Amino acid sequence: MNLKTKFTEQAGIEYPIICGAMYPCSNPELVAAASAAGGLGIVQPLSLTFVHKHDFREGLKLIRSITDKPIGLNVLVEKSSAQYQDMNKKWVDIALEEGVKFFITALGNPTWVRDRIKPHGGILYHDVVNKKWAQMAIDYGVDGLIAVNNRAGGHAGDQTPEQLIADLKSFGKPVVCAGGIGDRAGFEKALSLGFDGIQMGTRFIATEECTAHADYKAAILNATGDDIILTKKLSGVNVAVINTSYMKRIGANPGKLAQYFLDHPKLKHYMRLFYLLKSTLDLKKAAMQGESFKDFWQAGKSVDGIEKIESVKNIVQRFVS
Secondary structure, three states: OOOOHHHHHHHOOOOOOOOOOOOOOOOOHHHEEEOOOOOEEOOOOHHHHHOOOOOOHHHHHHHHHHHHEEEEEEEOOOOOHHHHHHHHHHHHHHHHHHOOOOOEEEOOOOOOHHHHHHHHHOOOEEEEEOOHHHHHHHHOOOOOOEEEEOOOEEOOOOOHHHHHHHHHHHHOOOOEEEEEOOHHHHHHHHHHHOEEEEEEEEHHHEEEEOOOOOHHHHHHHHHHHHEEEEOOOOOOOOOEEEOHHHHHHHHOOOOHHHHHHHHHOOOHHHHHHHHHEEEEEOOHHHHHHHHHOOOOOOOOHHHOOOOOOOOHHHHHHHEEE
């Protein structure tokens, strides 16, 4: 099993493992632990500032006080309010000032991030779900691809890992497998398929370093892949969540009026923004307060391989030993 890939070379890390950015679960201690273990922890700005109440720069300094290993930054570049776009640009600039070199963008055109980070030697990867979006990312000048498959938590794709690597390898860029990996067997399979690394989210929620509520972690341990469903009620596009009793009660699909807006070419962005604004607080409360609140718990089909709560270091070492 070759642990040295083009991705590890670009990121300056030991093992081809990313702890994916997660709202609201990416607390600074978790990000730092993933990097300290030899992987790459990714900062999710809203988690750092809105959920965990850190000034953005001070939050990065806190991570740096735990480890001096490389970390990355997640940037959502979908069209949104001017205020949020300004915040994004400020976060990227501060991250560069604090020595961050690796950036993962999603949900839009990442050229402004590329133009900002390249003079500083930054590396840019972009989330894609199929060959069409990968081609657009390549045209934008990204350095690598995060291939989000149909087993992922959060914003899942609709293709299998096998389909994605077959379609994307021809671009000649590093491709990271994102989705459905919760154990060593899944890690080894991804590398054997030709992926340059993996990205995990759900597996890292069920860790000692993650500050998500114990109810959330227990739900991950108790769930199987069959318990993971897709809902549009969080962001207007499919998000993978655990089918809790709350989800069964409210249903996964939007109402007729909401679906009309989501299908409308000019109105869909406003409807997605409405869902995002509404769900931002719900997801935060659910993850931090447990079953006392709405059980919007994001997770992927990797729950099948997650059997206990353990340290990030133990997980990484078991994968790579």
